[in-house]
Amino acid sequence: MTPEPPATETTFARMTELPRSMVTRLVGRMSKRPGSAPGTLQHTGRRKMEKVRLRLIDYDNESIQERELDRIEDAFAYAAEPPVTWVNVDGLHDVSVAQAVAERFGVHPLAMEDVLSPTQRPKVEDYDDHFLVIVKMLSFDGETDSISAEQLSLVVSPNYVFSFQERPGDVFEPVRERLRQGRPRIRGRGPDYLAYALIDAVVDNYFKVLEQVGDRIEELESAAMEDPEIEVMHRIHHLKGEVLVLRRAVWPLRETLGQMYRGEIPHISEETQLFLRDVYDHCVQVIDTAETLREVLSGAMDLYMSGVSNRMNEVMKVLTIIATIFIPLSFFAGLYGMNFEYMPELGVRWAYPMLLVAMATLAGGMVWYFRRRGWM
């Protein structure tokens, strides 16, 4: 199962920016360029940065070295040797970076293809001397109530971790900080533990996103109860879509982490498996919560619907009360507005006041009836 290197067949084309419809966001995959072979290295994402940013951290228990690189080739000397090397690649549009890594370390072309197409489902794949993990970093934009997903790909061997992502900006500052502070737990362990630490940071961030979504849902619940405008419905609907985005990122991660902590990936030590079991538990919690949020959103929709029908009811009641009181009264007024020559009542002295009293009594009776029915 030694994969053939992509060789001449591979075209390292730059992709232009593509528009992103909702379904693309949900599918997370653009069709490949027609005519390209599977395993062809090309970036199928839409974002383009000025320059790929390369950051290297090389450490063991005694020392740590941190630098920005100009060329990915500068990292190879570090990565080939025992102290743990972490190379963080921000920007995927320059496929020559990925190609160089793939060629130097014999990374499987299908693995690199996955790295470059930023709409993969989370997964772990084991190759002979390295493994690939794909997870999704999520962030919640409070302006648009949208969750955006950023793919993080980790290529891990006994000597290095390459982490790839499309845009700069990540959730790893705490990990870097712990590396710098020389904490023995992370500095004394291998790349598998580093990979765990990065995934742990990603999953930790999910909770933050969940809290933000949850806060928004609470707002919408209040709005649905107090002021059931159609916009509330639209926002609930929109948020449902966002929770779908979240689910799609998290569900496959559960299985991925399960494979990792159960020892199906040979490069992960037993000790790290114990920690991965912990992230797995957190991931299950995230899934639980996402499912709960969906139910709460459905509940909010029910609230909105019943709020709307409640308001409708009130409108109907007011209409009914007014119409039911005044329509009969108007009839009697109309009756004595008729111009028949022989209407004996018209000449009666107290007819008018008596009619007024009768009308007041009728209206009062109506009101009493409505009160008894609980309509007023």
Next chain:
Amino acid sequence: MTPEPPATETTFARMTELPRSMVTRLVGRMSKRPGSAPGTLQHTGRRKMEKVRLRLIDYDNESIQERELDRIEDAFAYAAEPPVTWVNVDGLHDVSVAQAVAERFGVHPLAMEDVLSPTQRPKVEDYDDHFLVIVKMLSFDGETDSISAEQLSLVVSPNYVFSFQERPGDVFEPVRERLRQGRPRIRGRGPDYLAYALIDAVVDNYFKVLEQVGDRIEELESAAMEDPEIEVMHRIHHLKGEVLVLRRAVWPLRETLGQMYRGEIPHISEETQLFLRDVYDHCVQVIDTAETLREVLSGAMDLYMSGVSNRMNEVMKVLTIIATIFIPLSFFAGLYGMNFEYMPELGVRWAYPMLLVAMATLAGGMVWYFRRRGWM
């Protein structure tokens, strides 16, 4: 797999009180302090008590000793020796207690982290010479119709049981009473049986909570049938959320107890497994009932909805009857109120009474029609 002690890297920080949104209550986990390593011992819960309360019960078949401790270290001599020692820790904010236990008995840091973050899912984890069980104590607040969950963590070895919880107040008085009375079944058995007895007390309490929730649901059903106000809908919606809280506590417990009674935890004797099978059955019953309550709540919502539309129908019927009878009558009254010079009917002697009779006939016909349609 000998876990490294948290050592210098661990910061035993006090946490300030954090606000608790609905989602937090449902997620049951706050994000860790940025920059902290996994396995760092810190209390991530929100409650703070004046002082951690430590209660020790040390017993075997012959004798029992019960005391309050000032320092956790006082318990260590008891816990290290054969007679069964139960140390109940109320309050988690002083992490030095947990740290001392962890260091003295080699409890795994990840286990202690779980103990201190009070939003874990129920689970059991086996370590070399002890195991950790996490369950949720539930209580129902009749004022606010809310279920609150309190995490109970048990660290169990062949000599001791450490039980940790955030707040004082538990459901264990019956267990203590049985210990004091010297019942042979509990006094003659090991810490695994004690752990079983504590979990059994917790699960028994679930039934009480279920009954309280069920009573509330019955009230709401009656209200939905008799007086479908919007508040009924809001309360049903609220209670649905509470049942979600309950489910989240109970579903994972089932699996946990399954692992325990099937002998996956070496420290649990076969005899105790038989009893755990019994709690497992009760737990399944609780889940069954929780699911049933959810269905009943959905049914109550249907009841409310149909009650609302029924009321709406009645309103509409009254409006229709009144309007349909009087609008035509008013028209005829208006007709003879016109001021045309040549309206021969106006001069007819019996026109007015005849019109009155015609109107009465028309109204009577309408009433008859409505009765036949079943509207009156």
Next chain:
Amino acid sequence: MTPEPPATETTFARMTELPRSMVTRLVGRMSKRPGSAPGTLQHTGRRKMEKVRLRLIDYDNESIQERELDRIEDAFAYAAEPPVTWVNVDGLHDVSVAQAVAERFGVHPLAMEDVLSPTQRPKVEDYDDHFLVIVKMLSFDGETDSISAEQLSLVVSPNYVFSFQERPGDVFEPVRERLRQGRPRIRGRGPDYLAYALIDAVVDNYFKVLEQVGDRIEELESAAMEDPEIEVMHRIHHLKGEVLVLRRAVWPLRETLGQMYRGEIPHISEETQLFLRDVYDHCVQVIDTAETLREVLSGAMDLYMSGVSNRMNEVMKVLTIIATIFIPLSFFAGLYGMNFEYMPELGVRWAYPMLLVAMATLAGGMVWYFRRRGWM
């Protein structure tokens, strides 16, 4: 795994009658008396009879003996010896009966506790020299449209069957009749076949209950179609709850019978397993039907809802037709009822008849329009 006899620790307390809320009926379990140990023998049901009724049938291929007993101890001599002994205990409030059986035949305390608390889920549990089966007898009360469940517990060993239930009245008369008639199939076989025959009678009775519920549902469907009153909705809702009760009795029984026919219980002969497979099939049919009834009930609710909205539509149409015809006419009548000095039409000779014709034309046009729209 030799269970300790309940000994002095066990309190054989009488329980007072407890009220039974819906949730209790659905949960089927009252919380134990605080302070009682697990495995304590106490009756947690609510019913109380004057006297426990004990009926013994002792038979083999040649002979059969049937008698009523005063004391449970009178049965022990029979039960200890080879001919098959069936002791039927009606009434659980006198726990001394259960205690005596437990002590004499070494029945496990947890098993006896299950027998005495009449809200267990159906299950089978194997002990060393006997096994326990718990099933539910159901009956449908046509007055209140309610299904009531009565727990039947069978303790079966190679020599005897003890059957326990709370109230007198069972579905076993056919079995007794076959025993009396000396049918070789039942008389020539062991207690395991007798247990099968009893369970078969119970499951057969489920079909009767299903038919009764089904008949009621058909009535409700007709009512929902023809006369969608709110009471129909309430009865559908009520029946849904009853089907939940039925499900809770039947679902766990399936698994129970599965364990029994697959040979997981050593005391059941291969031949009897074949018959149990048959009951298992019937049980699956019952579950199927119960699920179908639930769907049919949901369908009936949809029928009701659409019937209601259909009726509402008709009401609205009548209102609209009447109002739409007469409101414009009334306007024109009002127009010529105005008192302006200069209204030339008023003096025109044929104005009044012409107006009448115009009004009739307008009304006729409206009617034509409504007919075309299909509203009349």
Next chain:
Amino acid sequence: MTPEPPATETTFARMTELPRSMVTRLVGRMSKRPGSAPGTLQHTGRRKMEKVRLRLIDYDNESIQERELDRIEDAFAYAAEPPVTWVNVDGLHDVSVAQAVAERFGVHPLAMEDVLSPTQRPKVEDYDDHFLVIVKMLSFDGETDSISAEQLSLVVSPNYVFSFQERPGDVFEPVRERLRQGRPRIRGRGPDYLAYALIDAVVDNYFKVLEQVGDRIEELESAAMEDPEIEVMHRIHHLKGEVLVLRRAVWPLRETLGQMYRGEIPHISEETQLFLRDVYDHCVQVIDTAETLREVLSGAMDLYMSGVSNRMNEVMKVLTIIATIFIPLSFFAGLYGMNFEYMPELGVRWAYPMLLVAMATLAGGMVWYFRRRGWM
């Protein structure tokens, strides 16, 4: 596991015709006569024919013989010998036929009981030297839109196939035709292949039923879109019940065929298993389609509902437009119909035409407003 022959204990009673409620049709099982033992041979179906019809086909590669029998015993000589014998029994009410077969070929009493009660779920059961397959023949009655199920029971051994059904009329004419034409594939193979061919014919017929149901659904969809009358709703509801009947026939068949093609039944040759795998695939297709039809029916109900509410909306709009235009106009007409002595407008020369113009303007403004809101 040698089952005891039913012997004297068995009563071969004729059953009278029983009424068939919906639930019976869905449950497909009447409770047995009280007091009858399991395994008792009695016909529990409802249909009764004048005479049981017996048709025998005896064939091998060289010859074929086809005849009608008067007595089932005439078939036994054929069935006991190698050339394949197919005996088709139409009519189950004369249980002596079944009894004779059971006694002659040692068919298990439970198997014969299943054959005679025509409401079994599809299943296959293996006995020592024969096996029993139960499947459902379905037919769709276009008059009543009802699916009726007819039970087909096959008793298959290496020498014979006995096929039992309640009523004459089957889907096997093509199979008989192929037998007569001497096709080597069917004539050269054993009874297991014949059983396969019969089941294949039954499953093939399901597709016809599905197409008929599907056509009906399409009609209902059109009706729901174009003319959402309450009858459409009732018919959709009815058809939902029919699809439930279909599902209950097909779901268990899948498992049955799975057991058969996976080689769990020893009498089925590997070659025939390959063909059974093919029927299995068709059965899965039927299930798929039945599930799809259910979804389409739910969709049709949504269509109906939205059609109804759409029509309601139109009614409301017309009412609103008419009322909203004329009610204010009538007010102004009424205003100038008042009889105050001092109303200066009344004497103004152009007041009346000006008022008419104002009224027309007001009405025009209303119409413009309604058009802008999209209500007209």
Next chain:
Amino acid sequence: MTPEPPATETTFARMTELPRSMVTRLVGRMSKRPGSAPGTLQHTGRRKMEKVRLRLIDYDNESIQERELDRIEDAFAYAAEPPVTWVNVDGLHDVSVAQAVAERFGVHPLAMEDVLSPTQRPKVEDYDDHFLVIVKMLSFDGETDSISAEQLSLVVSPNYVFSFQERPGDVFEPVRERLRQGRPRIRGRGPDYLAYALIDAVVDNYFKVLEQVGDRIEELESAAMEDPEIEVMHRIHHLKGEVLVLRRAVWPLRETLGQMYRGEIPHISEETQLFLRDVYDHCVQVIDTAETLREVLSGAMDLYMSGVSNRMNEVMKVLTIIATIFIPLSFFAGLYGMNFEYMPELGVRWAYPMLLVAMATLAGGMVWYFRRRGWM
């Protein structure tokens, strides 16, 4: 398990065009001609082309040959020898083509029957020296918003791939292009890799279909929010049916690919399995997305429903406001239009203006009340 050749028994009949109802499209299978044996080769599809088109590509690492064939027999010399031969058959109505292939290469009759009936579920079946894969090519027709499925059947052995489809027009141009360009990855590998490449092209095309459906859904969502006309509902309903068509094509493909990449088909090399795992992942993504689209469609229906009820509410509010303001005013106007002789107000000098002021005040109060209730 050596299948008998179809021989004389097989009739190679042409089928006439059959109408295709919705259910046929969803079921994807017409009943066979009555009387035909299973495994009979006949084309059960509905399309008919002038002439079957046969295209052959024969290649290895060094050379490639591409030609159109007149007779299928011309391909046999190529297909029997080592260089990989791909024969693409467009058009299934001339069954002699399929018969020739089946006879020459010993393809199993059941396999050929599947190839010819274009409504099979996707599946893979292994025969002794070849295997059969059935997948569905989908295309979306933007005019009618319909997804049409075209069956692609691949018969693969170590020397050849025969691909069958009903109509010309496929998604394989990129594959042919890569073959022509001499890319080593595809030219250097066997027919199993070619089969993979074809399936990959098919699955890639699914994403295009998903995007088109997704775009349509977005349009419908906007329409449901902005202009909830009944046509929007009808189109949503229609699209739901189309997504069902898509699901039926994709769900079984997942299992099919799973069998292929897990090595259950002996003719697939380990290297190709790795690539198939990749298609499998894409297929899972397609399923995920299809499920998501269904949820989004349900959401769109909710949007439509709430849009409709929102519009209804607005209509009701306008009606209520107008009626509630003017009906009381009209009553007062009518009151002073009465013709009683003794109505003292009528003679009062300022009565008329005062009444006008009172009316304006009443109307203003109403408006103020409606504003406070949020109705205006």
